[in-house]
């Protein structure tokens with residue numbers, strides 16, 4: 001071996017040893033998190049990995065930057081093969097990968113050359129975007145973060161330009177038929193050929209380019225553990241280890257497990273290890289902020305900061321623990337005070353927009369709920385409003401504290417069958433608290449019940465026997481009370497051997513469908529918009545009237561984003577002759593929350609501007625006569641929003657069932 005071989009071995013050995021040491025430290029910090037099994041369902045994980053990592057599916061939601069980012073990612077894989085070849089070639093002069101076969105090697109050379117240019121174009125665009133376009137979502141969190149982005153982009157630029165330059169010089173020094181497979185490197189050789197360069201000068205250019213390439217790769221590797229671009233390594237495992245249970249299902253706490261001394265997460269070690277990996281994987285792209293209702297309405301919760309703060313805390317606390325630096329200030333920090341503010345923990349509406357938008361499958365909502373659970377169950381710290389609503393649920397099984405005996409009063413005039421009188425019906429209409437007690441939403445329950453009667457559906461209600469299903473209580477962090485409520489509700493449902501449930505509330509729908517199986521209660525749960533669509537298609541509901549109105553549809557988060565029901569409510573509206581359905585800019589998976597999810601329906605909004613007003617303003621910009629929706633919480637919030645804008649007379653908020661009933665009434 002030549003002297004260069006020994007120098008290359010020394011440089012690569014030192015560089016990668018240092019880099020691997022820093023990565024090893026991060027791996028140890030990861031082990032601080034609570035164990036959670038994410039090694040199950042490997043085939044499904046591999047499929048998710050193929051779609052989310054290799055296919056970059058979520059990146060394409062923001063098409064142009066997503067496509068360019070995908071070029072960089074795919075380029076990273078293919079260029080890495082070329083880089084490995086260069087490392088070995090630096091040690092064993094003349095080495096190349098042609099032993100893999102002529103055609104595969106020719107394809108490798110062609111794609112490497114192509115991706116050098118695609119990556120180059122993408123990096124130049126990313127520079128332009130940061131320096132000139134400056135999109136709000138890329139607002140930097142610190143000076144380090146701004147500098148970090150430019151540094152990494154410059155390193156990538158060095159890697160691709162040095163490769164093209166080296167290939168260009170080598171092609172002149174040692175022409176080969178393969179050179180035609182590298183059209184973009186050929187541009188460099190044509191450029192060098194125009195210059196009065198001797199063989200020695202070309203050799204120097206080739207050597208310098210080689211060292212720039214290898215040097216940039218080593219600096220990149222050593223620096224990565226300190227950069228937000230750590231996602232280049234961490235995003236792939238983060239997608240692989242993503243939660244595979246339905247997105248709308250909260251983790252169940254085993255309250256009977258006596259080995260558990262704490263509940264929820266009051267410190268880093270009580271969060272699952274995946275939360276720390278989430279921090280490593282965050283690209284700081286700001287997509288979560290862009291769609292977050294609390295960030296948009298200037299509240300303390302900013303999902304990007306929540307994840308970035310968790311990462312910084314894990315790194316500093318991990319360092320202090322492993323170096324046994326007991327005086328380190330990070331060890332004295334309270335997770336839900338110094339790292340994440342309690343206000344941020346309570347502001348979340350659990351709308352899931354952040355999780356949906358995040359290209360690297362970060363699970364913000366689960367971490368927020370873990371922190372709420374700790375505040376409520378371990379620290380007893382919560383808003384007085386939350387305390388009041390917990391008391392109401394405990395005493396009356398509804399959030400307002402109404403008498404449970406009056407739960408079925410909304411249906412008195414309709415003579416609806418009670419299951420206690422006729423248990424042999426096909427469907428239970430599970431009404432839920434909002435439609436049972438809130439006078440506005442009782443109208444929705446009545447409209448739906450009349451539609452069921454008109455379609456001659458075999459159904460019944462539980463009346464005063466119905467219990468709250470615990471959905472909002474769980475999301476407010478009171479797992480203990482929620483599980484009590486779930487057990488009580490289950491008892492009634494099991495008493496009548498219920499198999500099929502209809503709901504008009506997406507929150508009831510989501511919890512009965514996605515969460516009750518964790519409590520050994522499985523039903524076929526159907527949201528009323530799906531059921532109404534089916535009844536129209538089967539000819540059981542006949543539309544007889546024109547509805548000459550311009551409508552805009554608001555997607556409830558727990559129906560749309562959590563359960564992917566976007567089509568049925570729109571289909572019902574489109575069936576109605578004369579209606580004009582228009583879409584708000586934020587719709588379907590990008591739908592904007594009304595502000596009531598996550599139990600926020602029962603808490604006042606004390607910080608920032610109002611979420612429901614923000615949503616109503618978006619709807620009003622389209623000049624509709626009706627804001628249609630399919631959720632009792634959304635109806636309340638949107639009506640309040642219209643009141644705030646003094647538009648309650650001009651524009652109505654109506655449930656799909658009410659609009660349909662109007663179209664089929666004689």
Ligand code: SF4
Pocket residue numbers: 288291292293294295301303347348349350351352353354355364365593
């Ligand atoms: S769930 Fe919704 S409100 Fe909560 S952080 Fe995510 S986007 Fe914001």
Ligand code: SF4
Pocket residue numbers: 281282283284285286287288289303304307354357358359360362
């Ligand atoms: S959490 Fe996800 S969406 Fe938010 S900044 Fe990080 S990578 Fe982007």
